[in-house]
Amino acid sequence: MKVLIVGGGKPVYFLCRTFLAKGHEVVLINPSQDECVQLARRLKVTVIRGDGSDPTILEEAGAHGADAILAVTPNDQDNLAVCQLGSMEYGVPRAVALVNDPDNEQVFQKLGVTAFSGTRTIVSMIEQRTALDEITNLIPVGEGKVNITELKLPADSPVVGRTLRELSLPADSLIAVVLRNGETVVPRGDTTLRPGDRIVLITLPANHGPVIRAITGETH
């Protein structure tokens, strides 16, 4: 996959590194000469100095053949422009924008640009008790209307040793996958949960807390 990344700073450095480690080709666009030199020295990426919302620069970066474009500058207006140009002018199939103002997340979706808000993600993680040790991951999807949570079943969990059929989880929740000894099990009604199982849960923000409590046995 060829990924164009527009932005700077540490987030971009680590994004590039992660994409490269997964075997993707990365082209980076950044307006600062110094930062471009630094990044080109440290990473095996093509670095282009310039304004990522400038059609000339996007062309130079090979936007025509890119599979994805990621705009993560500190300015929402630039991220929007990069993604709109990328998808409309150059037909990049996936364009994703970082929004700094969480209110802009919905606005961007209305304008046809996939957007994510770092602020919103962090706040929802904290609000939804990810501080709990067993929970290793929580991703809000569908504009925050659905949560996907990964958690490890503690030995004293009230659901351990019971089949899914016997559980009375709140409505609109689902144990989607069980990860056990490195194997993936898509559970059925007769699947028994064991201590140490890592389960992937689908919940709604409204029932997230009660579902987590039912599974972990925590009472507050």
Next chain:
Amino acid sequence: MATDLFVVIVGCGRLGSYLANRLSRAGHGVVVIDAEEHAFGNLSPEYSGFRVEGDATELAVLKQAKVNQADLVIATTRADNINLMVAQVAKTEFGVARVLARVFEPRREAVYRCLGVETICPTAVAGEMFLKAVGGEGSA
């Protein structure tokens, strides 16, 4: 232009303040938004509209300026991307009937015209006028 419009102008630089002063003098209700307080110094003493200090790419700032009630929004900041974003947000999010954006880069202008954003490109306008003045090629 109709009388008694409610106009929101984004950017209070040379162009923004010029428009704000003129529209206010003509009797329209005007709100100017600028991120820098000192920019409001460009407004004339007769300007009778409102000033909102803030970043217009922040939704809360547009709400504060009552963009939802505007008949017309004109985005005049120095940054093309701010103008284009504000124009689209005003149209899509706040349902403003008429929205104009200043866009310097002619290539960007073409893309956004396709998106239904009404733009004015000072570069192209000045270019045309220069060509007309010298009566050279391209002056249609």
